[in-house]
Amino acid sequence: MFENVFWKGISGQVNKWRQETLGLPRTSLVKMQQSRVPFLYNVSPALFPPSVDFPDWVKVTGYWFLNEGSDEYEPPKELVDFLEEAKQNGEKVVYIGFGSIVVSDAKALTKTIVEAVLDSGVKCILNKGWSDKLSKSKDDIEVELPSQVYDSGMIPHDWLFTQIDAAVHHGGSGTTGATLRAGLPTIIKPFFGDQFFFASRVEDLGVGIALKNLNKKSFTKALKFITSQEKYAVKATEIAKAMSHERGVLSAVEAIYTELAYSRSLILVIRHNTEQKKSNDDKSGVQTPVIGEEDFDMINGLEDDEANEEQVREEHKGESKAKKYKADQKRVDGDIEDIKNQIGI
Template identity: 35%
Template sequence: MVGIHMAEALQVPYFRSFPMPMTRTRSFPHPFATPNHPKGRLYNDMTYVLFDHAVWRAIASRTNSFRRSTLGLPSTTYEKLEVWKIPYLYSFSPHIVPSPLDWLDWIHCTGYWFLDNPQTGWAPDAALKAFIEAPDSRPIVYIGFGSIIVSDPFEIIRVIVESVLLSNVRAIVSQGWSSRLHDKKQQEGANEATKKEAGAKKEGNQEEDILKKYPDTIFSVQSVPHDWLFPKIRAVVHHGGAGTTAAGLRAGRPTIIKPFFADQFFWGERVEEMGLGRCIKQLTVENLSAALRVVSTDENMLRVANQVGHKIRQETGVETAIQCIYRDLELAKARTMSSIQKTAKTNYVTSTSKKDGEDDQDWTLIEDAMSGSISPGSWKPAD
């Protein structure tokens, strides 16, 4: 959110990049406003208008204060920034989210940006290798929900264990979510620190105890590189973060997503729509075990996932992004200079009629919201 203002202060070209779509379109809703059921092109379009104006409304006052006091720039408005002209470099695969036809020419879907082998000193321990290579016909799945903080980590472990046992699979379980909760508990006030730490330790021991009850079926890890593990297993279960989703799809693995918030619902629905896996909104033994049986036995789903994975592995996302930067460099700088000129001109015209400290931001924002003018031309309902 700050980059655009710093670009104006430096008068340099400005690009934006994100691992999820944030540009207005009628093809699908804003990732933070994914409904339970499709609501149509009009709804999709409006989610971007509302989200952008809500965010600007929340940050406008502090942003303009930062511009004046730190960057030495006059106040601005959302419309004067000409956000719709900013070139975007979206770091996800066009095979997963094809570029909508209503995106402008400087909105690029480049393909994923993978950092291969980031943990160069990492090597699997003997126990993990033995678990993967064990002569067991049951397929192996990975289950991990990243750094999500949950209220009851023991309940999640219980659901996972029971679901795995019911599904005739083996599982490598990453417990990142519960350790984050324990860390949070241990940072509370000094008077409660001892009690909270003891409670976290007890809860942690309960989780380890239930996992260790089935050593031939469940293997617990704190973390493991996805690019190493995913190609060696049958399917992945996770929270639907953009990076984990990309890693699983690149490996050609059927995917189960249990979204918790934000864009995770968007990726979960995308995976299910493409026939690459399942999206389960409620984490229950019934839902998870049913999804595990599907991803571990459906050969057609595995075939489709492998085909998509092959396409993703052929992409050159980083190189494509670099080419797009060179192609749109002058356009990006022109937007920066146009925004500077509009802001300077407006402030010059209004400076003689405004009282000291008065800011026209609120009035401009209301006018913009009513007209929906955040892209070229007036907003119109879907056909």
């Protein structure tokens, strides 16, 4: 229903662009749906299992991590000392960062966080990226950070999250993935969009808490709970173990190349039909039926159905085109192997 409503709002501009800019005929929602446009979700199946009603061209590949905290990364000495001191004292270390959200009172937010950290008895690595664009005063004094709080700035998550005990963040897709990968118990305070979805999923999985209100009382309680209840750490470790077997980048590459091979087969079929129709029309003046929109569903499984592939080759491509199809597929397989070698899989 939503797609139909949305399409009615944009169809005019889309078709105008197709006709005037691309030189293509008008299209419809039905045509686009039958064209099975590939769609990749770059999240972990452990967090977002594929729905049973997903068509086969919708894939949940796993995350596409950048691995910025490689062996070449050198953390600041002050941060290393901060972590070592907490370890020696048996103190829990929690990362707190809400990305680049815009808040009406950045000073009040920082004050709430500092007070909750002190009351909960943890140490905090603070990435204070939020801004106060709505503030009218430029003379506000920054909240003084106590020794229990380290103002980190930007630190690669894949390095930092392996050094600490829990994380608090806004529920962005990438940050959520990084905490799950590291096996970290997590508190999510969502602000908008898909952040609410990830907050509820983390809570449903038993690896964290979805924080509804960010005030001193509720935040202090959540910090104490997430760092003292072993069940969160146990479940987070299980999720991290499951994710360690995923190969998100490779899965995405394989999905893209599979769809490219499928697209080539469709192009050859449609091209053959067009040529055949033109040839027959020239000879008899009678229009020849061609594969149309209603036939696309039949073609959708060609790359997975050996019998259908052979039929398409024989009926629509001929022997020489069948050889080209095999050569294309062999090249695709070779490309995938090259990519595996390049990314060390």
